Amino acid sequence: MGRCFRYYDGWETEILRCDSCGWEGTFHEAAVEVYDYLMDCECPKCPSMSHLAIVCFPTNEETEANWDKVSDADKKAHIDGKNHDARWLASRLSSESELPDIDNESILLTWDEREGSAIILYNEQELWREPVFFEGYPRYEEVVGILRGKYGDRLADVIPTDRSIFNLYGDKLRADSIVGGVRSAVQRNHLMSRPAVEPDDTEVPGFSFFDKDDTEDIDAEDTDTEEINQKEKERAMAFSTKIFSYPIDTTKPTVEIEPNWWNSRELKVDPRFVACGPNSSYNDYEAYLTVSEMMELHEKYRPQAVKDCELASTKDRILPKLELLDEILYVKSDLYSRFRVYVFEWESGY
């Protein structure tokens, strides 16, 4: 059993001893891991065999009770922290009644940061401002909850600005996917509450299996039959994309999604994609991507899917896939080790 120190217990000079191998040394000489509320250390000779000690970071009360042992830097941090908390308590958004009414069926807000304050903007109008927190994503989630209480399904998104990201995410690896999950829930609720709009014509803007250069009309002046045949053939080939997801600890993919809104032609020339496929007459490409690489592509193409969901003709086709991909990447991404993105050519039956 390891030792358990309070922060002001003098653990820095105490000699720790490993029961398994006999190693001796101070806390900082051992293998130290730092967490949010504590540090712990294991024997450097036989880690995972021998847990040596835990040091809990001090509460405000402990710091004040041990004020003579507190370093000048920690004293300053403690006083700054208390002042910050007091300012935040006095000015934080605590209820939807503090927010102004907005007369719009689709309310797009921005989460910005200026002069040490988190600011919620509706276009140029400042709705709220309160002291910002480092690693403030739990507060972002709380505030979005209050905003949803006020504006309901009319709330379309709360978009963090680039300059707000540093404090919003901090050093937390999963902060971006937590914020992404909150945003996608807001977006989904907003979309689901909107009546689907019928398109003006049968062609759906921004949605096509074919890229422009595939469907260009064949030059009428072109009389070379062979060339025409080649163009006919190219024209009849279309590209599509499939995503296979690999759960941790298995080599078999589980979920397969065909995200029609991903730009297959763009992916094909992405240097991470290599030619593959059993059928030599087709040009198939694939890439094995990490969760964060997938997230990046998902974020890139997501606005197109959201746009497609506004149309009745594509909503039913797109929304279930979008929801599934959102769930995998924003909610359950830690269950997956990698993804295979497969860009394949298929005969369109032209």
Ligand SMILES: [Zn+2]
């Ligand atoms: Zn040991």
